[in-house]
Amino acid sequence: MIEIAQLEKDYLVQGRQVSALRNINLHIAQGEVFGIIGRSGAGKSTLLRALNLLERPTRGKVVFEGEDITQFDASQLQSLRQRIGMVFQHFNLLSAKTVAQNIEFPLKLTGKYTTEERTKRVAELIDLVGLQEHANKYPAQLSGGQKQRVGIARALANYPHLLLCDEATSALDPETTQQILRLLLDINQKLGLTIVLITHEMQVIRSICDRVAVIDSGEIVETGNVVEVFLHPRHTVTQSLVAENQALDLSLLQELAQRGNVAEHSYLLRLTYVGNATHEPILSRITAQTSAEITILQGVIARIKNTPYGQLIVEVLGSEIEIDKVLKLLGQANIRVDVLNHLVQSSINSTTDQTQEN
Incomplete structure (x- = not known):
């Protein structure tokens, strides 16, 4: 569907060259919902607008449906933009036109459709987005959601x-x-339409996207399946974005550190469940099969698009043999286990250093 290769964008600001995008390489498949997430100023809007040449790249290629659109002339670009729809943050509606007239406007611009064809298409779209009772209203009479x-x-x-x-x-x-x-997810599923969205909110990515790219300072720092990126972020920027939505609460580490030590036969574990395992009583089964004590300290069960998942922070107390047995049973249940003791120890060391300095 879309291949972006070695894409770069430079601006000249007060006589100085500023790089907005650097060496962007992405593949976006037909029919998927692809998210691009980053902080303000990371370059995500510039990247999105490069996909329809509203921002012309300084270097690199944007291949759309087999054609390098960076080589298109004005006529080809006009035709291209009829194949690429765009939804804006602040709606950009024509205030003097009704809902129906706003929707009809791009159809009129093409000159391809008769009045009857335009009327039929507008009615289809009003029904699709659930605005049947608002066709003759003006933007000022609509809520934000209705405007969108x-x-x-x-x-x-x-x-x-x-x-x-x-x-x-x-x-x-x-x-x-x-x-x-x-609504966007429904449109994607009903029409098989490819959607690329940019956001600074991980919750938006989690709700509807299949894959995600994380952009920072004009570079893609991480990309992959949303489930993998959300549950196991590798880059510090991604970890920060995820932490704002759902992650190990740093206050928990501080609380554990304030206890002064970590028990010799205690493991602090992060357990990640995905799919059907999310709703199974796995910990209950394990406690029934071992003499280890398992305490849930923190956790969440939710969904990433259509995939249920759970993440729990647990403390396991017991002999080395019993803890090994717990780890083995978790592995057999296909539960990903991350040992967090080193994070607690790091917090302890940090607390100790601060105390000594004072």
């Missing part, structure tokens, strides 16, 4: 093959955000 539904319908007007979403939910409240995300 109009923006989505308008972006779909010309039967695009690709939908770009530029922070499409960041101006909305949490409940409306979830409604819009469910």
Whole structure:
């Protein structure tokens, strides 16, 4: 669907060259929801706009449906942009036109459709985004969520093959955000439409994306399946983004460190469950088969798109033989185990150093 190869974008700012994107290499498959996440100023908007040449790269290729669009002339770009819809953060609706007229506008611009064809298409899209009772209202009469539904319908007007979403939910409240995300997911599934979205919120990525790329200072620092990236982030930027949404609470480490030591036969474990194992009583079975004591200190059970998952922080007390037995049984149950004792010890050392300095 999309191949991005060695993409770079430079700007000239006050006579000085500033790099906004550096050596971007990505593959986005047909029909997937692909997320790009990063802090403000990381380069995600520039990258998204390079996909329809609203931002022309300084170097590199953007191959869309087998064609390097960086080589397109003005006429080819006009045709390309009819195949790529775009949803904006602040809606960008025409205030003097009704909902129906806003949706019809891109159809009129092409000059391809009769009045009857446009009317039929607008009715289809109004039904798709759930605005049947609002067709003749003006943007000022709509809520934020309704305005974004109009923006989505308008972006779909010309039967695009690709939908770009530029922070499409960041101006909305949490409940409306979830409604819009469910609508995008429904559109993806019903139409088989490829969606690329940018956001600074990991919750948005977790809700609807299949794969994700993490961008920082103009570079892709991590990419992969959302389940893997969310549950086992490798790069410090990703770890920070995930920590804001769900991760090991640092206060827990501090609390354990304040106890002064970690018991000789105590293990602090992070257990990660994915899929059907999430809802099975695995810890109950293990405690029944061993004499080890297992205490749940922190945990969450939720979903990443359609995949259930759980992450628990547990403390296991017992003899070395019993702890080894627990670890073996966890492995047999396909539970990923991360030993966190070294993190607690690090917190202890840090606390000790600060005490000595004082």
